[in-house]
Amino acid sequence: MANDHLASRESARHPETRPANPRFSSGPCAKIPTFSLDQLSDAALGRSHRAAIGKDKLKAAIEGTREILGIPADYKIGIVPASDTGAVEMAMWSLLGARKATMVAWESFGAGWVSDVVKQLKIDAEVxxxxxxxxxxxxxxxxxxxxxxxWNGTTSGVRLPNGDAIPADRAGLTICDATSAAFAQDLPWDKLDVTTFSWQKVMGGEAAHGMLILSPRAVERLESYTPAWPLPKIFRLTKGGKLIEGVFKGETINTPSMLAVEDYLVALDWARSVGGLKGLMARADTNAMVIWDFCDRHDWIDNLAVDPATRSNTSVCLKFTDERIKDGAAFAKAVAKKLDDYNAAYDIGAYRDAPAGLRIWCGATIEAADVEKLTLWLKWAFETVLAEQTEAA
Known part of the structure; x- marks a missing residue:
C-alpha cells in the first residue's frame, strides 16, 4: 500500500509531458532528429568495401568530413578501426618517442592516454x-x-576554450582527442597536428569507426621516424618510409561496416541541412544553455566545470550541492534511475570514474525543446528523491 501511495503521489506531481526523445546518453549519442532506418536503404550491403561502390562511399565520408569541419586541403583524413580509442592509440604508437612528450589530462579518458604512454610505451613524458x-x-x-x-573532457564536462596558447612555431606535435568536440566546437586546425574523433558522438553515428586527421607536420614525422617498438597491422600508416596514401582515400586498413558508413553519410547530409558546422555548433550551444540557465536558477545543482569559460556544450556534467543530501553517489544514482524509470531521460548518470552527479548530452542531434522538458523532470526527480530519502531516514 505504501508503494502504491508513493507511486500515486509521484504520478500526480510529475510533469505532464516528457521529452519526445529521452536519449541523452554521452555515447553512443542520440541519432539525428530526422533519422529513419529507411534512410539507410542505399547502403552497399553485401558488397566489398574495396569495390568501386564501397570506395566511393568511404571517400564521400572522408570528403564530407573535410567539408563540414573546414579541414585544410593538405590535411589527411582516414577512417580507422576501433572508434576514437583506436585512432588515438594509432597516433600515439606511431608518432611518439621521437622527442619528449607531455601528457595532459583532466578526466578519465585523458588519464587513460597517460597510462598507455607511461606504462606501455614507457617513453620520456611529463604528466x-x-x-x-x-x-x-x-x-x-x-x-x-x-x-x-x-579537447573536450567527455567525462568531466570541461573543454579547452580555444587554442590560443598553442604556438604556431612549436617544435613538437599536438595530438588531440576531439571525440566529443568535433562538429560542436570550433577546432583550430592550424594548432592541431593529429586530431581524432568517432562518429557516435556529435553526429549520432554508429560505433566502432574512428577518424584520424593528420597535418603535414604529422605526415612528415611518420615518414621520417620509426618507433622502437613493433606496430600491429591495424596501426601501420607507412610502408617503406612513405605514408600509405590509400588509407586516406577510403582504402581502410580493415573491413568497415558499410551500414555504419551509410549512417554517417546520412548524418553529414543532415548537418548540411542545418547550416553546416555553424549550425551544429549553434544547436549544441542552445541545448547547453538551457541546462546552464537551469543551474543558475536553482541553488541545489551546479555545473561541474569550475570556470564557466571551460564548460562543455556537449557533455554537460552536473553536481548536486544541496546540504541535505547525505550520500551524493546514492542520491545521483537514484535521480538518474527515477528519470529512466519514467522514460524522461536515459543514461544520464555520471561516468563511473567521475564525481557523483549527472551527465547530460547536449550535442547537435538533441532538440532544445527536449532539454527544456528534461529540466522540469530533473527538478521533479530531485524533489522526489530528496523526500524519499528524508522519509526513509
Missing part, C-alpha cells in the same frame, strides 16, 4: 593533470615536446 571540473593551464606547457590532450 600534467587537473582534477574533475578543472583544466590544465596550457600557457605553462612546453609545446616543443609532443603534447597529447583531449
Amino acid at each position: 600534467r593533470e587537473a582534477g574533475y571540473g578543472e583544466i590544465v593551464d596550457f600557457t605553462t606547457i612546453d609545446f616543443d615536446t609532443d603534447v597529447v590532450f583531449t
Whole structure:
C-alpha cells in the first residue's frame, strides 16, 4: 500500500509531458532528429568495401568530413578501426618517442592516454593533470615536446576554450582527442597536428569507426621516424618510409561496416541541412544553455566545470550541492534511475570514474525543446528523491 501511495503521489506531481526523445546518453549519442532506418536503404550491403561502390562511399565520408569541419586541403583524413580509442592509440604508437612528450589530462579518458604512454610505451613524458571540473593551464606547457590532450573532457564536462596558447612555431606535435568536440566546437586546425574523433558522438553515428586527421607536420614525422617498438597491422600508416596514401582515400586498413558508413553519410547530409558546422555548433550551444540557465536558477545543482569559460556544450556534467543530501553517489544514482524509470531521460548518470552527479548530452542531434522538458523532470526527480530519502531516514 505504501508503494502504491508513493507511486500515486509521484504520478500526480510529475510533469505532464516528457521529452519526445529521452536519449541523452554521452555515447553512443542520440541519432539525428530526422533519422529513419529507411534512410539507410542505399547502403552497399553485401558488397566489398574495396569495390568501386564501397570506395566511393568511404571517400564521400572522408570528403564530407573535410567539408563540414573546414579541414585544410593538405590535411589527411582516414577512417580507422576501433572508434576514437583506436585512432588515438594509432597516433600515439606511431608518432611518439621521437622527442619528449607531455601528457595532459583532466578526466578519465585523458588519464587513460597517460597510462598507455607511461606504462606501455614507457617513453620520456611529463604528466600534467587537473582534477574533475578543472583544466590544465596550457600557457605553462612546453609545446616543443609532443603534447597529447583531449579537447573536450567527455567525462568531466570541461573543454579547452580555444587554442590560443598553442604556438604556431612549436617544435613538437599536438595530438588531440576531439571525440566529443568535433562538429560542436570550433577546432583550430592550424594548432592541431593529429586530431581524432568517432562518429557516435556529435553526429549520432554508429560505433566502432574512428577518424584520424593528420597535418603535414604529422605526415612528415611518420615518414621520417620509426618507433622502437613493433606496430600491429591495424596501426601501420607507412610502408617503406612513405605514408600509405590509400588509407586516406577510403582504402581502410580493415573491413568497415558499410551500414555504419551509410549512417554517417546520412548524418553529414543532415548537418548540411542545418547550416553546416555553424549550425551544429549553434544547436549544441542552445541545448547547453538551457541546462546552464537551469543551474543558475536553482541553488541545489551546479555545473561541474569550475570556470564557466571551460564548460562543455556537449557533455554537460552536473553536481548536486544541496546540504541535505547525505550520500551524493546514492542520491545521483537514484535521480538518474527515477528519470529512466519514467522514460524522461536515459543514461544520464555520471561516468563511473567521475564525481557523483549527472551527465547530460547536449550535442547537435538533441532538440532544445527536449532539454527544456528534461529540466522540469530533473527538478521533479530531485524533489522526489530528496523526500524519499528524508522519509526513509
